[in-house]
Amino acid sequence: MDNASFIIQQLINAIFLGSIYSLIALGYTMVYGIIELINFAHGELFTAGAFIGIIVLAALQNMGFVETHFVLTLILVFGMAMAYVAVLGVAIEHVAYKPLRKASRLAAILSALGMSIFLSNGMMLSQGVSDRAYPAIFGLKGFSILDARIAYGQIFIIILSLVLMVALNMFVNWTKLGKAMRATAQNQTMARMLGIDIDRTIRVTFMIGPALGAAAGVMVGMYYGSVRFDMGFIYMIKAFAAAILGGIGSIPGAVLGGIIIGGVEVLWSAFLPSEWKDVTTFVVLILVLYLRPSGILGEHVSESRV
Amino acid sequence: MKKVGILMLCLMMVMGFHGTVLAKTLKIGTLSPLTGPYAQDGTDILQGAKTAVAVFEKAGGVPGYDKIEVIPGDSACDGGKATMAANKLINSGVSGVVGAYCSSATIPASVPLNQANIIQITPASTHTDVTARGFKQIFRMPPRDDVQAWSTVKFLEDGLKIKTLALIDDRQTYTVGLTENITKFAKENNKIKIVALEHITPADKDFTAVLTKLKKLNPDVIYMGVYQPEGSLMVRQAKALGIKAKMLSEDAVFHPKFIEVGGKAAEGTFLTFAKAPDTPERKDFEKTYMEMWKVETVGSYGYYAYDAAMILLEAIKKAGTTDTDKVVDVLRGTAWNGVTGEIKFDEKGDRKLAHIIWIVKDGKFVPYWDPLTEKYF
Amino acid sequence: MAKSDVKKFIIYSLFLGILILPMVGFPGRSFEAARAFTIWGGIVGILAIWLLNKTIRHSDMYLRTSAHLAPFRNTVLRKFSKLPTRHYILLLLIVVGSFPLLANNYMIDVGITCLIYIVLGLGLNIVVGLAGLLDLGYIAFYAVGAYSYSLLNLHFGISFWLSLPIGIVIGAICGCIIGYPTLRMRGDYLAIVTMGFGEIIRLVLNNWDKLTKGPNGLLGMSKPEVVYPAFSKGGFEWVVYSLNSLHALYYLMFIIAILTVIGVRRLDNSRIGRAWVAIREDEVAAELSGVPTTWLKLLAYAMGAAFASVVGAFFAAKLSYTNPNFFIFMESCIVLCIVVLGGVGSIPGVILAGIILIAVPEVFRELQDYRMLAFGLAMAVMMVLRPEGLIPATRRKQELHEADQSSPED
CATH class of the missing domain: 1.10.3470 (ABC transporter involved in vitamin B12 uptake, BtuC)
Incomplete structure (x- = not known):
């Protein structure tokens, strides 16, 4: 493997990992932007999506549906996982976050942490402690650029991520509901005065954000090949870092943040001692927050949030 | 309503504290992580011990006891929780303990067990320190880290006859013990060049950065010092990256799940693991275990835990007492036949057991090479 | 039993069903109906008890009885709160120390x-x-x-x-x-x-x-x-x-x-x-x-x-x-x-x-x-x-x- 293909391969690795982080960070940034709460349960919603994906996929495979209707299978798997997690997201919001909207920040964080522990253990009890193998539908086939390899599954995932990101951006910027969301995120009191139904807006946010996370969960399961009840936590931390890095509430920011976190991780491992990879991620995060608290693409951040 | 609930709760707590004993019961404890990321292996250990008790009771049990009870302890792979669980077992009057799993839990838990003079047989911890502290009543079923590393290096030097090796570990107590010892042996013998020592984070899913780095160095063999979930993902990603090097791993990866998740990419992976004697006892055990727990395969630590519980019970039966010193003498002085082969302990409490090399072939683990005889199977 | 409560109860139960049935029912490849419906049923049962409890609490009987009991409860509470804090601390120290x-x-x-x-x-x-x-x-x-x-x-x-x-x-x-x-x-x-x-x-x-x-x-x-x-x-x-x-x-x-x-x-x-x-x-x-x-x-x-x-x-x-x-x-x-x-x-x-x-x-x-x-x-x-x-x-x-x-x- 020559130097050129080594670098190309590492860039591919970075972009792929980054695009998954971005997709989770997108859901995160929306939820955080609108209710200013570290949604610790976001990682578990992501895992729940992956589990529903596996359940639907296995059922379809049993019926012999996958071979005959491949595209429809994909739509069904992603659609059902996203729908399920959207319902779950709304349910969590209704039970654990809504009553705390006026309470102290700490109470809300603790409630979120409690929900995260609850969901993760619930999934452990219902889906087992060991990892579940994802039915292979992409395989490991791919093509080469020089000596660097890209799997078809990776291409599919990157394209799907891009589609979801663009769709979300259009939704937030151009639709009435999206505008209501942005208004609520900026100033809840003002938005209420202008006649925006805050409860409904937050509910919609809690459907879209987790649904994006669920899509990412299915992608991770499909590409890497396994799902386990506790896999959400590490992704949640990385996605949160990405969301803050890019600037909370900013959709291009979350994408950029995800790519940067993925890039730092991969490139550090590629050229420097790999045991310090996670330390580097955190150091980068702390430095950015110290030097530019609003994140890279964040607009002016209100005093109370910094 | 609330008060009734509280009353019920109190009652339940009282009942929990007083496990009233009517019949004379022999108690043995298990220590293993029943919660957290290693809960799978921890559950295998508990189930293995329970299977042993069921089989043993069916065969007549221990004279003088009506019943044998297994008391589970959750060590959670954490020092503080492990000592609490160990103290709990001591207080419930166990005659012996099977456990724990992580060396970082076994070492702290062994201190109160040693003070209370209760036999401890670990079915999983391989760190050298576990038996190196002069405790008389501690025994170990699997081979030590340095023994496993020795088998590994021997296989690489004399079996595969390779020149270059790259190591990956996930910087946990177990895996670092292995890679450190492999490095040591390889340097001593000076036949193999170690071209890289890379590290990953446990519970990560993407290892392509490190694997690409190794692809560039192009070693003959890549050693994966990781646990099964990471191992399965790693062989898949190595295949997707088109890595030609042979993959070699250790007993923490030796689990049916490795093949289930790894799929075709797991084919051809070498693993160091205990010899599986082709005996009717082993087959019977597998059958009983699968029926009892309604599973399709037996987790690898289930075998060790079964053997550990079995020899503990046999030794108590043979000694005719639960007096620790006498049972320890019996355990030490006897050669046992278990489902993991012959069990004979040395002064430290370690078994004279060396791993053999296995290979994944057609979706199954198949014995491949024996480092003691240097022969292929 | 208020009508809105019943409506809420039904909606909650349905949503819980959507959330619980697939997650619990598919531990493997096949649907285990017994396991899924038992757990769902159990949780809906708890919800029903909660609803019943709420209804009883709002009924006239309960309100009248608790009004009767209130003076008694207040006396007991007052007796306890009269003790100075240091007594509690002393008690706690003795309990924890012994x-x-x-x-x-x-x-x-x-x-x-x-x-x-x-x-x-x-x-x-x-x-x-x-x-x-x-x-x-x-x-x-x-x-x-x-x-x-x-x-x-x-x-x-x-x-x-x-x-x-x-x-x-x-x-x-x-x-x-x-x-x-x-x-x-x-x-x-x-x-x-x-x-x-x-x-x-x-x-x-x-x-x-x-x-x-x-x-x-x-x-x-x-x-x-x-x-x-x-x-x-x-x-x-x-x-x-x-x-x-x-x-x-x-x-x-x-x-x-x-x-x-x-x-x-x-x-x-x-x-x-x-x-x-x-x-x-x-x-x-x-x-x-x-x-x-x-x-x-x-x-x-x-x-x-x-x-x-x-x-x-x-x-x-x-x-x-x-x-x-x-x-x-x-x-x-x-x-x-x-x-x-x-x-x-x-x-x-x-x-x-x-x-x-x-x-x-x-x-x-x-x-x-x-x-x-x-x-x-x-x-x-x-x-x-x-x-x-x-x-x-x-x-x-x-x-x-x-x-x-x-x-x-x-």
Whole structure:
């Protein structure tokens, strides 16, 4: 493997990992932007999506549906996982976050942490402690650029991520509901005065954000090949870092943040001692927050949030 | 309503504290992580011990006891929780303990067990320190880290006859013990060049950065010092990256799940693991275990835990007492036949057991090479 | 039974069905109807009981009976609240002090763990409760204490007592190092940065093989020793007694806990404590009134870290073993839970929450699979129903209920 293909391969690795982080960070940034709460349960919603994906996929495979209707299978798997997690997201919001909207920040964080522990253990009890193998539908086939390899599954995932990101951006910027969301995120009191139904807006946010996370969960399961009840936590931390890095509430920011976190991780491992990879991620995060608290693409951040 | 609930709760707590004993019961404890990321292996250990008790009771049990009870302890792979669980077992009057799993839990838990003079047989911890502290009543079923590393290096030097090796570990107590010892042996013998020592984070899913780095160095063999979930993902990603090097791993990866998740990419992976004697006892055990727990395969630590519980019970039966010193003498002085082969302990409490090399072939683990005889199977 | 309640009940049940049936029903490839419907049915049953309970509570009969009982209940409550606080404290001290004489080793070990977490909670309470700085990496200072004692003892043979002040200084310095870059941050940014620092310290301990032996952990630290005078034939001599037994360790931890409670209480009522509260309430106003906010924030981190460092050293001495994977993020979360569950800023609250979070799950070890599930749910429910904590600090309670109090008293 020559130097050129080594670098190309590492860039591919970075972009792929980054695009998954971005997709989770997108859901995160929306939820955080609108209710200013570290949604610790976001990682578990992501895992729940992956589990529903596996359940639907296995059922379809049993019926012999996958071979005959491949595209429809994909739509069904992603659609059902996203729908399920959207319902779950709304349910969590209704039970654990809504009553705390006026309470102290700490109470809300603790409630979120409690929900995260609850969901993760619930999934452990219902889906087992060991990892579940994802039915292979992409395989490991791919093509080469020089000596660097890209799997078809990776291409599919990157394209799907891009589609979801663009769709979300259009939704937030151009639709009435999206505008209501942005208004609520900026100033809840003002938005209420202008006649925006805050409860409904937050509910919609809690459907879209987790649904994006669920899509990412299915992608991770499909590409890497396994799902386990506790896999959400590490992704949640990385996605949160990405969301803050890019600037909370900013959709291009979350994408950029995800790519940067993925890039730092991969490139550090590629050229420097790999045991310090996670330390580097955190150091980068702390430095950015110290030097530019609003994140890279964040607009002016209100005093109370910094 | 609330008060009734509280009353019920109190009652339940009282009942929990007083496990009233009517019949004379022999108690043995298990220590293993029943919660957290290693809960799978921890559950295998508990189930293995329970299977042993069921089989043993069916065969007549221990004279003088009506019943044998297994008391589970959750060590959670954490020092503080492990000592609490160990103290709990001591207080419930166990005659012996099977456990724990992580060396970082076994070492702290062994201190109160040693003070209370209760036999401890670990079915999983391989760190050298576990038996190196002069405790008389501690025994170990699997081979030590340095023994496993020795088998590994021997296989690489004399079996595969390779020149270059790259190591990956996930910087946990177990895996670092292995890679450190492999490095040591390889340097001593000076036949193999170690071209890289890379590290990953446990519970990560993407290892392509490190694997690409190794692809560039192009070693003959890549050693994966990781646990099964990471191992399965790693062989898949190595295949997707088109890595030609042979993959070699250790007993923490030796689990049916490795093949289930790894799929075709797991084919051809070498693993160091205990010899599986082709005996009717082993087959019977597998059958009983699968029926009892309604599973399709037996987790690898289930075998060790079964053997550990079995020899503990046999030794108590043979000694005719639960007096620790006498049972320890019996355990030490006897050669046992278990489902993991012959069990004979040395002064430290370690078994004279060396791993053999296995290979994944057609979706199954198949014995491949024996480092003691240097022969292929 | 109100109509809206029934409607709500039906909607909730349906939603629960959507959420539970697929997740629980497919542990493998086939749908296990019995398992799924049993669990769903069970939860709907609990909901139904709750609905029934609510209906009864609103019925005339119940209201009339409870009105009859009210005077009686009030008398009992008044009788209890008449006792001065110091009686309660004395009672608590007697119970906690005599606990090891009645309990077995397991209970004592659980007791020690409770005390450890209570001291950690009290230390974090300085940072979170008094100064209002959210810290998600607190367990790192516990690790620093454990490792400073271990290294000092193993390499230089320094005794437990001598290494305590050194450990406190190292802990406080680490606190300041973490505190400095976060001075300008507040709220959630602070949370993520402290979490990052906590992970960095753990990873450094795990990766710095030469100093800490990495994941192998450090082994063989000596137990704390006490020296006491004894009169023998030759006259007077000093006897060295090593605190090996669980009883001795329990009493040592008990003393540490009492000293911590006294220390935190003094801090709370001091000028510094009031300045911290001022910062928590309004940093800009505090600074304008001449409170040196920078120094006080650093001091809060340093003080919190010092307490964690002391118990860290105790923990390492108790186990004679330490390993970086004892100090994971989840531990920080548990300590934070103790603080918040007990009531931010409230000392009795932290003590109660420490007992509840550490000892009660131990009692339910038989139900280990469901233990953490209940733990998580209890945490969320608790925050929703009683965000001010089990025993709210008086000052804090007034803040949270300012709206429904017509005349706040102080």
